[in-house]
Amino acid sequence: MDIEPFALERWLAEHEHGAAVNLGDSGVRPLDADRFDTDPGTLGYVVPTNGDPDLRERVADRYDRGADEVLLTCGTQEANLLAVLATLDPSSHAVCVTPTYQSLYSLPAAVADVTRVELAAPEWTLDPDAVAEAIEPNTDLIVLNNPNNPTGKIHPEETVEACYDLAAAADAYLLADEVYRPLAAPDERVEPVASMGPHGISTCGLSKGWGLPGLRFGWLAGPPEVVSAAWAWKDYTTIAPPAFGQHVARQALDRETELLSENREHVRRNRDLLGEFAAEYGLDWHLPAGATGFLTVPDAFDSGEAFARALVDDGVVVVPGETFGRPGYVRVGFGAERETLREGLDRMATVIGGERGP
Numbered sequence: 001m002d003i004e005p006f007a008l009e010r011w012l013a014e015h016e017h018g019a020a021v022n023l024g025d026s027g028v029r030p031l032d033a034d035r036f037d038t039d040p041g042t043l044g045y046v047v048p049t050n051g052d053p054d055l056r057e058r059v060a061d062r063y064d065r066g067a068d069e070v071l072l073t074c075g076t077q078e079a080n081l082l083a084v085l086a087t088l089d090p091s092s093h094a095v096c097v098t099p100t101y102q103s104l105y106s107l108p109a110a111v112a113d114v115t116r117v118e119l120a121a122p123e124w125t126l127d128p129d130a131v132a133e134a135i136e137p138n139t140d141l142i143v144l145n146n147p148n149n150p151t152g153k154i155h156p157e158e159t160v161e162a163c164y165d166l167a168a169a170a171d172a173y174l175l176a177d178e179v180y181r182p183l184a185a186p187d188e189r190v191e192p193v194a195s196m197g198p199h200g201i202s203t204c205g206l207s208k209g210w211g212l213p214g215l216r217f218g219w220l221a222g223p224p225e226v227v228s229a230a231w232a233w234k235d236y237t238t239i240a241p242p243a244f245g246q247h248v249a250r251q252a253l254d255r256e257t258e259l260l261s262e263n264r265e266h267v268r269r270n271r272d273l274l275g276e277f278a279a280e281y282g283l284d285w286h287l288p289a290g291a292t293g294f295l296t297v298p299d300a301f302d303s304g305e306a307f308a309r310a311l312v313d314d315g316v317v318v319v320p321g322e323t324f325g326r327p328g329y330v331r332v333g334f335g336a337e338r339e340t341l342r343e344g345l346d347r348m349a350t351v352i353g354g355e356r357g358p
């Protein structure tokens with residue numbers, strides 16, 4: 001099994017630490033731990049190792065599923081890994097919609113054959129006919145990210161349903177990483193695929209919407225055969241969900257309405273700021289849900305990497321579009337503290353070659 005180096009994570013590992021202004025992250029600025037009780041009591045393994053049954057049931061309610069149709073994981077990342085291991089083997093084929101977060105095509109490609117279906121710029125439209133064409137007799141999995149990282153695109157419900165129907169007709173599963181869904185306004189949210197029927201698998205977690213990436217808390221929800229196969233793999237990955245994570249996750253879910261509306265309000269205001277900047281400097285983007293904008297590169301730069309390197313030299317980290325296979329773009333995270341975003345945009349303006357107004 002070969003795994004591609006994770007271009008985005010390597011770029012961040014190289015540049016994020018010690019940067020004056022970090023606009024490389026894709027989530028909301030993290031919440032302080034002191035907003036929660038952080039004493040879980042004894043630090044034993046979480047038992048049962050698929051996660052506390054009450055908490056699983058609460059998560060399962062979100063999908064109209066039962067507690068045994070949910071596995072609690074170390075972040076959405078582990079949920080995605082386990083979903084791939086549970087559904088693919090070397091004789092399988094997967095259809096992966098890109099550009100997206102690299103695990104959503106490199107993990108399937110480590111196990112099985114992959115055909116990528118590209119979103120069409122500038123609206124980042126997903127064409128279900130292209131997904132249909134990519135399906136092979138041995139297709140076992142179709143992978144989507146909704147809302148999408150890096151573009152912030154919300155694939156509309158009819159498109160997701162069309163993909164679900166294609167998966168069902170192929171006797172395959174549709175896996176949707178929905179980690180940015182809580183950041184979309186409630187009236188913009190698309191039904192999670194795990195609620196669509198027996199071929200839907202949803203992954204999610206508290207890193208992005210709740211602003212709690214350090215908790216490493218996520219989940220996988222879907223049909224019981226997938227969840228139990230994923231649990232069988234989990235015995236070999238991390239055994240159980242994190243005890244701290246589970247303890248704080250209970251509280252974060254109790255306070256979901258308050259925390260999500262606070263975070264959504266924060267990213268909406270920041271999104272307006274980045275939108276004004278983009279308009280001022282003639283950079284195009286598709287108005288994103290989530291907390292990342294995928295912006296075209298200013299004319300003075302040949303590529304996303306050239307622009308991102310010039311910004312790094314000036315202390316600002318953004319992510320070059322090359323890490324998503326789209327060299328004409330950079331991904332700018334706007335979930336940071338407002339002053340941090342302002343400072344980053346001021347520096348960006350200087351790098352582009354103009355002074356910003358007050």
Ligand SMILES: Cc1ncc(COP(=O)(O)O)c(C=O)c1O
Pocket residue numbers: 026074075076077078101145149177179204205206207208213216217218
């Ligand atoms: C689409 C997507 N899925 C999963 C992850 C990782 O999430 P977690 O911190 O919950 O493991 C990220 C992180 O950027 C992401 O963008």
